[in-house]
Amino acid sequence: MEKSLTYTENLAMLAVRALIEEAELTPKPGLVDKESAGSHHDMSIELMIKSAKSLEPAFSEIAKVSYGRVPSQELREEIAAIGRQGEKDMFQATGGVNTHKGAIWALGLLISSAAMNPKETSLDQIALTAGKLALFPDRNLPQQITNGQRVKEKYGVNGALEEAQKGFPHIREIALPVLYESRSRGIKEELCRLNTLFSLIASLDDTCILHRAGFAALTATKELSSEILLLGGVCTEAGWKVLEELSHFLNMCNASPGGSADLLAATIFLDYLYETNKSPLWGLKKYSLI
Numbered sequence: 648m649e650k651s652l653t654y655t656e657n658l659a660m661l662a663v664r665a666l667i668e669e670a671e672l673t674p675k676p677g678l679v680d681k682e683s684a685g686s687h688h689d690m691s692i693e694l695m696i697k698s699a700k701s702l703e704p705a706f707s708e709i710a711k712v713s714y715g716r717v718p719s720q721e722l723r724e725e726i727a728a729i730g731r732q733g734e735k736d737m738f739q740a741t742g743g744v745n746t747h748k749g750a751i752w753a754l755g756l757l758i759s760s761a762a763m764n765p766k767e768t769s770l771d772q773i774a775l776t777a778g779k780l781a782l783f784p785d786r787n788l789p790q791q792i793t794n795g796q797r798v799k800e801k802y803g804v805n806g807a808l809e810e811a812q813k814g815f816p817h818i819r820e821i822a823l824p825v826l827y828e829s830r831s832r833g834i835k836e837e838l839c840r841l842n843t844l845f846s847l848i849a850s851l852d853d854t855c856i857l858h859r860a861g862f863a864a865l866t867a868t869k870e871l872s873s874e875i876l877l878l879g880g881v882c883t884e885a886g887w888k889v890l891e892e893l894s895h896f897l898n899m900c901n902a903s904p905g906g907s908a909d910l911l912a913a914t915i916f917l918d919y920l921y922e923t924n925k926s927p928l929w930g931l932k933k934y935s936l937i
């Protein structure tokens with residue numbers, strides 16, 4: 648059934664849609680897609696979609712409480728509480744599998760930012776304002792050590808927290824430009840999104856890869872992804888061959904670029920905002936979640 652959505656409901660719907668479209672994009676080395684579970688023995692495409700749908704209430708709540716506000720300590724902690732509830736909803740939906748923790752973080756902050764100022768049309772500004780919110784400390788953060796914290800300390804790299812606090816530079820400076828450049832070549836949308844994914848993998852210090860397979864595996868993954876882009880992207884035969892090589896490599900070392908997948912979903916979300924901001928963002932038809 649179609650119904651008209653409010654502005655904040657629309658933000659949540661677009662975020663869920665971006666997550667589903669990221670999951671369905673095929674083929675994605677090491678990641679879950681329509682053909683394979685990559686290096687994730689406990690996941691499937693059905694599980695990713697179920698997980699994405701379970702996040703709509705939390706995303707909607709984040710948008711609602713952020714509407715018309717500015718970044719503040721108070722808002723940061725309200726969003727964190729809702730984000731943690733979103734993580735619980737995800738674990739409930741997936742039977743305890745961590746499908747989208749990083750995505751809840753990135754999309755939660757971006758949704759909050761977009762809701763703060765519905766008239767904002769600059770994607771850069773939306774990402775930078777999300778970064779300002781992420782800079783406020785979360786004083787209620789549980790005192791447990793995460794995989795990300797462990798490898799950040801071990802290898803001296805940045806992770807999901809710093810990416811957000813800097814205003815998502817990988818999305819602003821790499822992913823969105825590659826998406827729009829690929830589109831300008833007139834290639835199919837899936838290929839544009841795959842090029843975008845490889846541009847992220849080529850540059851991001853993905854703590855998922857580090858935690859599962861270590862620094863040498865991260866370096867090799869980045870190098871193969873750069874090679875795909877240098878060969879002209881996935882629409883060239885040579886680029887496609889390296890994509891297959893990367894799939895084989897990641898499966899062999901049981902590693903997965905989950906952080907890059909999250910940032911691809913966040914890029915798709917911002918791209919939808921850009922498209923819809925050209926016309927009013929409310930009153931869209933609800934995306935079918937069936």
Ligand SMILES: CC(C)(COP(=O)(O)OP(=O)(O)OC[C@H]1O[C@@H](n2cnc3c(N)ncnc32)[C@H](O[C@H]2O[C@H](COP(=O)(O)OP(=O)(O)OP(=O)(O)O)[C@@H](O)[C@H]2O)[C@@H]1O)[C@@H](O)C(=O)NCCC(=O)NCCS
Nearest residue numbers: 727730745746747748749750755793795806807854905906
């Ligand atoms: C600040 C938080 C993001 C916590 O960050 P931290 O690094 O401390 O914690 P992690 O638990 O490691 O989660 C970070 C997830 O972010 C993704 N990611 C990794 N690297 C980057 C990067 N460089 N930039 C951006 N994003 C990155 C990644 O998420 C994906 O991977 C998850 C699956 O990982 P996997 O290793 O397969 O599974 P695990 O179960 O963890 O291990 P295995 O034993 O199976 O191997 C999947 O979820 C993807 O989404 C990282 O995992 C933040 O979460 C936080 O503080 N939240 C509190 C609530 C809050 O404030 N919310 C506000 C906004 S809603």
Ligand SMILES: Nc1ncnc2[nH]cnc12
Nearest residue numbers: 670678679746905908909
């Ligand atoms: N497609 C995917 N496969 C595995 N982990 C992910 N995290 C976010 N998207 C993912």
